[in-house]
Amino acid sequence: xxxxxxxxxxxxxxxxxxxxxxxxxxxxxxxxxxxxxxxxxxxxxxxxxxxxxxxxxxxxxxxxxxxxxxxxxxxxxxxxxxxxxxxxxxxxxxxxxxxxxxxxxxxxxxxxxxxxxxxxxxxxxxxxxxxxxxxxxxxxxxxxxxxxxxxxxxxxxxxxxxxxxxxxxxxxxxxxxxxxxxxxxxxxxxxxxxxxxxxxxxxxxxxxxxxxxxxxxxxxxxxxxxxxxxxxxxxxxxxxxxxxxxxxxxxxxxxxxxxxxxxxxxxxxxxxxxxxxxxxxxxxxxxxxxxxxxxxxxxxxxxxxxxxxxxxxxxxxx
Numbered sequence: 001x002x003x004x005x006x007x008x009x010x011x012x013x014x015x016x017x018x019x020x021x022x023x024x025x026x027x028x029x030x031x032x033x034x035x036x037x038x039x040x041x042x043x044x045x046x047x048x049x050x051x052x053x054x055x056x057x058x059x060x061x062x063x064x065x066x067x068x069x070x071x072x073x074x075x076x077x078x079x080x081x082x083x084x085x086x087x088x089x090x091x092x093x094x095x096x097x098x099x100x101x102x103x104x105x106x107x108x109x110x111x112x113x114x115x116x117x118x119x120x121x122x123x124x125x126x127x128x129x130x131x132x133x134x135x136x137x138x139x140x141x142x143x144x145x146x147x148x149x150x151x152x153x154x155x156x157x158x159x160x161x162x163x164x165x166x167x168x169x170x171x172x173x174x175x176x177x178x179x180x181x182x183x184x185x186x187x188x189x190x191x192x193x194x195x196x197x198x199x200x201x202x203x204x205x206x207x208x209x210x211x212x213x214x215x216x217x218x219x220x221x222x223x224x225x226x227x228x229x230x231x232x233x234x235x236x237x238x239x240x241x242x243x244x245x246x247x248x249x250x251x252x253x254x255x256x257x258x259x260x261x262x263x264x265x266x267x268x269x270x271x272x273x274x275x276x277x278x279x280x281x282x283x284x285x286x287x288x289x290x291x292x293x294x295x296x297x298x299x300x301x302x303x304x305x306x307x308x309x310x311x312x313x314x315x316x317x318x
Contacts, residue, residue, distance in 0.1 A: 001043040001044055001045065001305040002044050002045070002230040002231055002253055003044070003045040003118050003183070003227065003228065003230050003231075004039060004044050004074065004225040004229060004231045004232075004233050005045070005046070005047045005049060005061065005223055005227070005229045005231070005232050005233065006036060006039070006046055006047065006048050006049070006233045006235065007049045007050070007125045007216060007220040007233065007235060008048065008049065008050040008233070008235055008299070009051065009215060009234075009235045009236045009237060009299070009312075010034065010051055010053065010054065010169065010237075011237055011299065012028070012029075012032040012050070012088045012218075012235060012299050013025055013028055013029065013032070013050060013054075013089060013092075014028055014049070014083045015028045015031070015056075015081050015189055017054070018175055019137050020054055020055075020058060022088075022092075025089075025092055026057075026092045026095065026096065028098045029092045029093055029095070029096035030099065030100075030207075030233065032093075032096065032132040032299060033093070033096035033097045035100065035102040035299055035300075035302045035303070036048060036097055036100075036105070036188075037097060037100040037101055037104060037301065038267075038302070038303055039108060039303075039306070040108065040188065041106065041153070042103070043090065043102060045183060045186070047157075047183060047189050047191065047227060047229070048093060048097075048188065048189070048190045048191070048222065048231060049177070049186075049191060049192045049216060049219065050089055050093070050190070050193050050194070050221040050225060051194060051195075051216045052082070052086065052089060052193055052194030052195075052216075053194070053315075054080050054135065055085040055088060055089055055194075056082055056084075056085040056194060057133055057134060057150075057278060059076070059081045059084050059085055059165075060075075060076070060078070060081050060132050060133055060134040060135070061134055061135040063075045063076045063081075064135050065135065065175065067145070067148065067149070067225065068137075068141060068145065068168055072318075073124050075148075075149050075210065075213070078133070078165065078209075078211035078212075079197050079198070079199075079209030079210065079211070080199075080209070082194055082196075082197045083114055085193065085194055086112065086114050086115065086193035086194060086197070086219040087114060089193055089194075090114075090193060091111025091112070093110075093112070093190050093256075094110045094112055094190065095189060097110045098110050101285070102144065105134070108186065108187060108188055109186045109187045109188070110187070110188040110189075110190065111182055111188070111189055111190070112189075112191070112193070113175050113178060113179055113182075113189060113190070113191040114197070115124075115173060115174070115175050115179075115191045115192045115193065115196040115197065116173075116174040116175065116196060116197045116199045116207060116209075117166040117173055117174065117192065117195065117196030117197065117198060117199065117214055117219055117222075117247050118170070118171045118174060118200070118201055118207070119169065119171055119199065119200060119210070119214065120168060120169075120171060120174075120200075121199050121200040121213065123166065123168035123169060125166040125167050125168040125212070126166040126168065126212075127167075128164075128166075128167040129152055129165050129212075130163060130164055130167070130191055131165050131166065131167045131212075131213045132154075132156055132162045132163065132164050133162070133163055133165060133213065134163045134166070134273060135157065135160045135162070135255070136159055136160030136161065136162055137153070137160055137162070138160060138161065139155075139161055141161070141236045142160075142161035145163075149260045151163045152164055152165075154212040157189075161297065164203070165211050165212050165213055166196055166211075166212045166261060167212065167214065167215060168198065168212055168214065168271040169214075169218055170195070170196065170214050170218055170219045170222045171222075172222070173191075173192065173196065173219075173222060173223060173224075173226060174207065174238050175191070176223075176226045176227075177225070179191050179226075179227060180226070180227055183227055183273050187301060189315050191223065192216065192220060192222075192223050193215060193216075194213070194216060195214030195215055195216040195219040196216070196219050197209055198210050198211075198212040198214055199211070210307065211236070212276060215281075216276045217234060217277045217278050217280075217281035218277060218280070218281050219285075220234070220281065223285050224285050224292075225289075229285075229292070230291070230292065230293070230299045231292075231293055231294070231295055231306075232281070232282060232292075232293075232294040232295070233294075233295050233297075233302070233305075233306075234281065234282060234294065234296045235296075235297065235298065235299045236275070236278060236297075236298065236303070237298060238297075238298060239251050239252075239297055239298045239300075239301050239310055239311065240253060240254065240296075240297065240310065240311060240312045241270075241275065241296050241312040242251040242254065243264055243267075243269045244269070245269070245270075245271075245275075247318065253312055254310075254311075254312060254313065255312070255313045255314075255315070256312060256313070256314050257314075257315060257316060257317050258314075258315075258316055258317075260285055261279055261282075261283045262283070265279060265280070274301060278296055279296075279314070280296030282296060283314060284294075286315050286316055287316065290316065292315075293313055293314065293315045294313070294314040294315070295312070296311060296312045296313070296314070297310060297311030297312065297314055
């Protein structure tokens with residue numbers, strides 16, 4: 001039996017990016033739940049994490065459009081939008097996983113934790129926010145939004161103007177004791193959704209939500225360390241990690257040790273907004289304690305990957 005943190009990629013929540021309806025997401029979650037419950041059925045302890053980019057973007061866009069068209073309307077603060085998306089996605093995953101557990105006669109409970117994650121208020125990411133969120137606007141609309149909301153907005157590759165926020169690294173997870181308790185009792189926990197709600201700690205120990213996006217792979221890695229997981233399983237759209245991706249000499253890799261990973265990162269083998277944070281998170285977890293492994297693969301190949309038949313293993317030494 002292994003304790004596994006399963007970090008779900010976007011395709012595990014929305015199979016068709018063009019259909020962002022609640023119905024479509026729930027249907028996709030039913031399919032995703034089968035792979036998760038397969039791992040439970042084999043005796044593993046499973047903790048689920050997930051992204052929230054499209055979902056939180058939908059929530060923010062709704063408020064932005066309303067605020068732009070009606071001066072009496074205000075934009076919902078970003079931490080609250082993150083909390084909404086955690087609840088919305090968690091609800092769907094809970095429904096889907098519980099349905100699959102019942103179907104297989106497995107008596108386990110599933111719980112979503114609305115998770116707060118502490119970040120450093122002096123994190124370098126706050127000096128140059130680059131993470132785009134929400135709707136696209138014309139320059140004139142962007143000027144109105146910036147005046148009304150205090151947003152920082154930038155032109156985005158000729159597609160229009162968009163709000164940008166920082167992407168700081170996670171320091172610790174506020175609800176870690178609750179999560180540990182539920183995991184140790186044998187429950188399936190859904191947590192650090194979207195990387196968690198970013199919080200900065202005040203001098204008196206209280207927390208303050210801040211507009212930022214924590215990368216869900218880094219938050220998943222931090223969680224995996226905290227709960228002493230055996231495996232950090234990062235699910236994405238490809239079966240294996242590749243170097244020279246999309247080139248004639250592309251090479252899919254089954255195993256990467258820490259030294260090789262750093263060499264590939266230095267060579268620029270992994271795209272910043274795609275595979276790079278996954279590789280970095282995988283390396284961090286593998287380095288954190290002897291015997292820990294990270295595994296990157298697709299949702300469809302989870303079972304085979306855990307059997308060593310596919311996927312990419314990242315460990316201290318291969």
